[in-house]
Amino acid sequence: MQDTSSNQETSSSPQGFRQLFHRHKAGIGLGVLVLYIALLGLGTIGEIWEVEWILDLPLFRPPGKY
Numbered sequence: 599m600q601d602t603s604s605n606q607e608t609s610s611s612p613q614g615f616r617q618l619f620h621r622h623k624a625g626i627g628l629g630v631l632v633l634y635i636a637l638l639g640l641g642t643i644g645e646i647w648e649v650e651w652i653l654d655l656p657l658f659r660p661p662g663k664y
């Protein structure tokens with residue numbers, strides 16, 4: 599019996615990208631989670647101890663402040 603799922607192509611995304619994503623899905627999710635927690639921690643440190651260089655980063659500026 600042959601596996602025909604590897605031969606099927608979808609019209610919405612390339613087959614190579616889809617296989618790459620499915621192969622590394624756990625690692626990508628973990629990386630995004632670690633990045634989110636690191637940025638959340640950095641912002642919290644900037645707010646609690648009022649570290650100005652952290653609060654002046656474009657990611658942590660309030661909307662409209664240039």
